[in-house]
Amino acid sequence: MDIDFPLILVILVFGSGVIWLFDALALAPRRRVKLAEIQAQIPGWDQSGSSGEAQYEARRQKEAAEPTLVEYARSFFPVLFVVFVLRSFLVEPFQIPSSSMVPTLQVGDYILVNKYTYGIRLPVIRTKVFDLNEPQRGDVMVFFPPHMNDTYYIKRVIGLPGDRVTYRNKRLFVNGKAVPVQSLTDTENAGQRFQQAQETLGGVEHEIQTDGLRPGSNFSVVVKPGHYFMMGDNRDNSSDSRVWGQVPERDIVGKAFAIWMHWESFLSLPSFSRVGTIQ
Numbered sequence: 706m707d708i709d710f711p712l713i714l715v716i717l718v719f720g721s722g723v724i725w726l727f728d729a730l731a732l733a734p735r736r737r738v739k740l741a742e743i744q745a746q747i748p749g750w751d752q753s754g755s756s757g758e759a760q761y762e763a764r765r766q767k768e769a770a771e772p773t774l775v776e777y778a779r780s781f782f783p784v785l786f787v788v789f790v791l792r793s794f795l796v797e798p799f800q801i802p803s804s805s806m807v808p809t810l811q812v813g814d815y816i817l818v819n820k821y822t823y824g825i826r827l828p829v830i831r832t833k834v835f836d837l838n839e840p841q842r843g844d845v846m847v848f849f850p851p852h853m854n855d856t857y858y859i860k861r862v863i864g865l866p867g868d869r870v871t872y873r874n875k876r877l878f879v880n881g882k883a884v885p886v887q888s889l890t891d892t893e894n895a896g897q898r899f900q901q902a903q904e905t906l907g908g909v910e911h912e913i914q915t916d917g918l919r920p921g922s923n924f925s926v927v928v929k930p931g932h933y934f935m936m937g938d939n940r941d942n943s944s945d946s947r948v949w950g951q952v953p954e955r956d957i958v959g960k961a962f963a964i965w966m967h968w969e970s971f972l973s974l975p976s977f978s979r980v981g982t983i984q
Contacts, residue, residue, distance in 0.1 A: 709855060711793065711828045717781075718789045724778035732775070739769040793828040794820055797959065799847060799857060805937035805944065806859060808901055808912045809845070814979060815966040816859075818847045818959040831955060840865070840933055840957065842879065843909030845983050848935070849956040852949040859961060860945050863906070864934030867927070872947075875921040875940065877904070886913070911984045916941035933957075 743764050744750050749757030771779075801814040810816065820826075825835035831849075840846055844862040849855070864870040864879060871878035878884065885905040889912065890897070897917070904913045915921075919941040928934045932951035937943025946952065961983050968975040 709829075714785070714789050714792065715829055718785045721778040721782040721785060724775060725782050728772075728775040728778070732772075736769045736771065740765060743769065789828075792820075794825060796820060798965075799859065799961070801859065804942060805939050806845070806861075807939040807942075808914050809861075809938045809983065810859070810961075810964070811967065811979070813967050813969040814964050815968060816961050816983065817963045817965055818961050820959040822960045823957050826957075833955070840960075842868075842907030843911065844907075845961040846933070846935070847958040847961055848933075848952050849958065850949055850952065851956070854956070857958060858935075860935035860937050860943070861906070861911070862933055863936045863946070864926075864928040864951075866930050866932060868934070869925065869927050870934045871925040872921065873923050873925075875915050877906075877936075879906075909984060911938060913938045913940055914942075922947055 743761060747757050747761045747764070749755045750761035752758055797818045797820055799816050799818050801810045801812055801816065804812055822838055823840060824833045824837045826833050840862045842862055842865060845859065846862050847857050847859045850858045863877065869880050871881075876883060876886070887903045889901045889903055900915050900917060902913055902915070903910055921941070924947065926934070929951055931954045933954070934946045934951055936945045936947065963982050964979050966975050966977060967979045
């Protein structure tokens with residue numbers, strides 16, 4: 706079962722904030738009154754090393770100490786709030802779990818996702834409250850797929866609302882026009898299983914990969930209003946809109962824009978050789 710981290714973060718921020726606010730408004734004033742009473746009853750309470758200071762400290766801890774829960778809430782709320790704002794509205798880290806975006810993204814890549822480029826959305830409920838830009842062909846987008854509404858997927862935007870997307874003999878066509886593609890495999894390796902090529906979609910040049918041992922899936926579909934057709938760059942090894950359908954606008958998370966680290970597993974060392982922007 707996947708952990709709903711955004712929901713957990715919202716609960717932690719809200720809970721710690723409520724505890725801290727309740728203490729500041731209701732409990733802390735009482736503690737300050739009690740401290741004033743103790744100070745009035747103990748002569749020399751503020752003299753360092755005196756018996757009065759020791760007596761004062763003992764009574765303060767017993768009768769007017771800040772509760773442990775409040776102390777933790779006061780300490781963690783600012784940190785949790787900053788993380789909440791950054792992760793919910795600005796930038797969120799994301800790990801690549803599968804090879805569906807090879808060669809653009811490798812398993813173990815850690816990427817950054819822009820959360821506001823397609824509009825500001827409320828966390829958890831995903832309601833858009835402010836429009837900015839719309840997805841464009843060629844964007845690498847993170848989203849919730851229609852068949853799994855609690856797991857992030859990452860694919861490339863192929864078709865916009867109203868587009869006709871056609872895939873025939875492993876060639877992509879958008880609105881009847883073939884998407885430009887140029888082979889990157891040299892003649893000496895022309896017979897190898899995996900072939901790589903450079904594709905230009907919506908002005909974005911990116912690499913794709915096909916598998917010579919797998920037949921292509923031929924289809925032609927019109928993208929529904931308010932939906933997007935998504936495909937992985939690893940064209941013959943990707944579960945995408947060809948399998949589970951088009952992605953509704955409400956399930957968009959953000960645009961992937963950079964690789965900041967590559968880490969295969971906990972038994973290996975992180976690498977920064979792949980750091981850079983995502984095309």
